[in-house]
Amino acid sequence: MSDSPSSWPDLATLRDRIDDIDRQLQVLINQRAECAQQVAQSKMAAEGDDTHFYRPEREAQVLRQIMERNQGPLSSEEIARLFREIMSSCLALERPIKVAYLGPEGTFTQQAALKHFGHGAISVPMTAIDEVFREVEAGAVDYGVVPVENSTEGVISHTLDSFMDSSLQICGEVVLRIHQHLMVGENSRPDKISTIYSHASSLAQCRKWLDAHYPHAERVAMPSNAEAARKVKGEWHSAAIAGDMAAELYGLTRLAEKIEDTPDNSTRFLIIGRQEVPPSGDDKTSLMVSMRNQPGALFEVLDPFHRHGVDMTRIESRPSHTGVWNYVFFIDFKGHTASSNVQQVLQDIGEKAADLKILGAYPRGVL
Amino acid sequence: MSDSPSSWPDLATLRDRIDDIDRQLQVLINQRAECAQQVAQSKMAAEGDDTHFYRPEREAQVLRQIMERNQGPLSSEEIARLFREIMSSCLALERPIKVAYLGPEGTFTQQAALKHFGHGAISVPMTAIDEVFREVEAGAVDYGVVPVENSTEGVISHTLDSFMDSSLQICGEVVLRIHQHLMVGENSRPDKISTIYSHASSLAQCRKWLDAHYPHAERVAMPSNAEAARKVKGEWHSAAIAGDMAAELYGLTRLAEKIEDTPDNSTRFLIIGRQEVPPSGDDKTSLMVSMRNQPGALFEVLDPFHRHGVDMTRIESRPSHTGVWNYVFFIDFKGHTASSNVQQVLQDIGEKAADLKILGAYPRGVL
Structure with a gap:
């Protein structure tokens, strides 16, 4: 009888306890806001x-500490999300942060902006990436949020190109993870799937997997993954590609996970912003390096990282705007410009490169 | 010299104090989550x-208490918003609430859904109001969010009509306030305004005011109010109509406030949901009443409210679906069906009406 109602604290007792916790929380949150005001005045x-x-x-340090010491039952991600909102409210008390992002509203970029700055920030959609840069440069907003790596939509180049003509600093990064699953309704016949529904970009993201596993199934593009999931719910011969949320929402069964x-x-x-960010203890740095088009140019860029034990995470080459230098490399690595081995790398590259521009050293994305 | 750095607690001291508060907050939030788990099990x-x-x-009671006892510095709205998120996270720990809303993403309806349920809820956009109803009826989601009153977009009728054929209950309401201001850039000549920019629907919302105050200014529709505000920033002969956020964002001066x-x-x-909601202490009730088309029908509906001292807040008449009854009235009033004077009103109307349907008794919108 351990599940009988009497074995649990009664509802009134629990609610009194929650009310008591809420009172303490409210006092503490307002105390935190007072401290934040004093920090601002100071x-x-x-x-x-x-x-x-x-x-x-x-902010990155505070969130990392919170996630490290978290004992649950709330997950580290969830508690960090709540603290992001608390910090956002405290900050907005002094002056709300203004953020421009690549719109329209409802996009992943807005989601990234709100994830990073919380809902206490004022966020405004821009119609193009270079507009986001211009708004930040003009001081109309404090920060901008732009996508830089996206496996399907190919927006990297616009953002990287915007850095060529800008003096803005990278102040942080946000990563949104997107997994795709193949899912079916409860009455489906997994061996008889003849149609697969999803948003066009999700179908594109899973093209190779589909070619290998369902070469003969028709692929039908839907307005959204959620629509696709809803559609297949009652169909026995079709499947949908969608994310975790849709599977949960429509009670679908996953035939295969992470098929991207x-x-x-x-x-x-x-x-992006106008300020340089001091080290947080776990940082990344982004560089733009221009090299002459000559044999060994790429090696000369890469070698210093290896020699000084600095971990490169990404390199992209782009055609130069000026036409004088044939290569522009965009490089991300782990570490901060304030550390000595990074300074050695920068010095070595600087001696070989036609131009070296530090786009920013910033905390690694926390969430 | 009261503003000298030395008169404020130094940054390190303040940050230690904030870290200490954060530790306490984290413990309390997780304790709250534990209590919520026990409530769920109980x-x-x-x-x-x-x-x-x-x-x-x-939830309405908890938020009202928090707002009433709030002493700042955070505003009552802001602290309630944070508690909404904390409650949302605690609730999601047991099972995330699933909410369908009238899409697409990024609309006011999504904003209303997130304002009401917090970001711990799973929300999914639907393409039409009756789809939202169907998803809730089918049990695919727990709740639906639909607009019911909107001065410009005329969506009322779809929502009201959907109630005619539905057994769903109204479980709550959310109100988003939207004020429009006339604003100009710093170098403007307010007496020489020749062009007024805004989104078409905002221009429509302020038509009479514009006719009275700027009859000769050209009205130009822009993709959004934010675009309009940005455009006029550097123009001396033009003004924009936009909300608080845009004025703040672009540093514009308000020539006139609340001009809608x-x-x-x-x-x-x-x-909308499938559950009846007990009284919260400050509630509203919505009714649908069908009357025969005969003299005095409207009076017979209204009179009982007056006699029993019940405060009607809204009445709408709609053509009936069936064609047998000529009028269907949608009525909102203050009070809950559990209170005796409301029961008397319902009894009186019930005796005269061809049909009386209680759409729901629910907490008045808190925020």
């Missing part, structure tokens, strides 16, 4: 008009 | 499969 007194109320490195062709199917966004 | 033991984990009346023609320019949304 900074303004010391720094004057140039005060940056938002400190990306400090690129193993790490995620979109990465950059936070 | 309810499941008592109610079995029919358990409703989400109690709209309890309807004094309470807000959009109201209903939360």
